[in-house]
Amino acid sequence: MRGLVEQSGIGVATRNTVHALQEQRVEVTTDPRGNYDLLHLQWIGPRSLHYARLAHRHRRPVALTVHTTPDTIEGAFTMSHALVTPYRWYLRWFMRHVDLLITPSRQAVESLQPLAPGKPIHVFSGGIDLDRFSFDEQTRKEYKREHNLTRPTVLSVGQVIPRKGVETFFAVARLLPEYDFLWIGPHVSRLLFYNPRFDRMLRHRPANVRFLGFEPNIERAYCGCDLLFHPSHSESLGLVILEAAAVGLPLVVRDLPVYHSWLKDGVNCLMGDSPQEFARGISDILCGRAPQISSKEVAAPHSLHTVGKKLIATYEEVLR
16 A cells, blocks of 8 residues: 555655755655654555654644545545545544645645634645656657657556546547557556456557556656646646646646646647547647647646745744
């Protein structure tokens, strides 16, 4: 379970938070048993709860970044639809041991406020390392050669679960056999996610779809591919969209309310709801028929420098 979290968006956000604070010359320890002024949690497992209670025992404030709200867990693991209500109860109880909440989107705030009345909630992402996520032509050539990408290539990034839109990804790939489709992200253990129908679908995927598993240097894939297609059915923000935008990849995403405050259809991305709409948008971009779409500015407000300053201001508020 720990390895899965580290490979997920939660793991990425945790590492980005550490880097953002270190860039601001804040001393950071990842040992919750050591000496510190404030505990910042990114996960709500039993160990996190233990350390939150321990911090309060020593009169140290606790901050929690909530990545997964009750609205976004359905489809994430086996029987998740039946666990929405228990998860809501657990999250409400967990947040009683927290002094400050951070979440990446306004939609998440609406979900959390009834569960944590009176708790301060701040909205900002875990940040993007703009030095790491930048386009490099040499990296692009090397990545294409390593993976034999001789045709225009559509990329998606995320855990291989239904909620991330794998079925839609396959449907679009079948509509566009002239392109290659790559999916990068870990397969969830069958102990956590068992779905015979989903397993059969994966075994009979289209010929132009490849799974590359988890890649620690994901920035190389963004450089080597030609477009990010993110068909996820629900997100707390969409960190991979920010990463791809920082590299300058065109974006095709599902039309979700969580994107409406920062993504504009036809301006910095193309949005859709059906495989046909997605296929048309992807084809228009890769064939040059779409209007000029620039995603680059989407990532700028989420730089580690900006996020580090927001974190410090947030911490100072609760420390006072």
